Amino acid sequence: MTIPVFTVFSGHTYRPIYVERLQRMLTRHMPADHHLTVLCDAATQPAVANLGLPHCRLEERGLKGFCSKIQLFNPDLTGTTPFLYFDITLVVRSSLEPLLHFASTSKFDVIGVRDWNYPTLNSCLMHLRPGAATARVWQSYLEGENHGTPGPNQNFIYRVLQQHCPETIGFWPEGLVASYRELRKKARHDPSTAEQAHLAACVLKFHGRPRPHEVLSPWRHPSQTVLKHPFRPDLWSYLADDIHAHWC
Template structure:
């Protein structure tokens, strides 16, 4: 099992975002980063070059390479706009038994790809399904019902794909839905329901869009940094 990240060049993220997230992750697991950057060097991370060109589409489509046949490990994947707020070792030590996605934070009947548990056994099916019609998938997955790579994955794997929130209640939360107070700067008028504080049991916080973690100045962000400084001692 490996922890996997993806960094496609030309977007909002760079090597410092990879390093920032890696600093928060448990130190005793191998971490890989799939990227098209020629000179990415992040201590503790094995760089895996992307083998396809993703510059003509939205950056999230590069995540399709997580399902490549030459990457044979089970993978726990996280988006780069993720904050670790607690111990995630129980997830890594006792992972889901099948392919798992996030339940979409705004539309719970759909699935999100900010975190994925990818058993090697499902990769061939997903990989071949995409490459049978890559341009078609990219052009069709542009609606709320079927959005980007996560819409593709839901179509291929089904609406009953397990969700992390059901397997680990309270651990996976959204910054905008579960933390931000209604009416505050980054609130969604329709979906924000937080009180400004971290939910009690949360362990992973997903920003999924604007703002990025580095753009906010929440009081709990330094606490998270301190937590991982203690973990590394």
């Protein structure tokens, strides 16, 4: 069975190479046949077409950047088959079998990462089982429900599900998806524990800065690397070897 996989490439923040490298990592580490579709806007569509990847034009609806991700819950766009979603800012470093096994045996319709900093669902890597719960998220957006968020972001998704169908929300097993920033923070004081957490993760999430290409070239991006830890050169290019091995 071929697993549908989606990613969103919207705006000008990231270069097309991020999409291309995600495709390579999925090819290496997805233990089953899969089909990656890139959801893109008008600004990024030519770049995706040049990569030769299957893509689908996002509807405008006033959705920009990360807010475009809400369209994953539109059944007219993603269909009725359960699927995976990956941010383009992920580094897949080992087999995704543990995630696939958890998703296939889970009762939850929406599975995401338990956020590292806030009591919410982080939507960087999700498994969605289209149905009443996912359709409710899309309908809530169309109806303009107010959930105290600045836009239809991951907090909006989580709060809609909490209000209407909380039993459908699940989280990946702890540690399978690790935050690069949290690992680097831990490595400042407890490098051994940080390394154990790093090796246990099959996916690294880069949120905010630095981005993977900045870690690989810290002197080109000093404000996000060197100047963050001026007296800790071991942190300037933290996990660069691992990133180079799996992301490049």
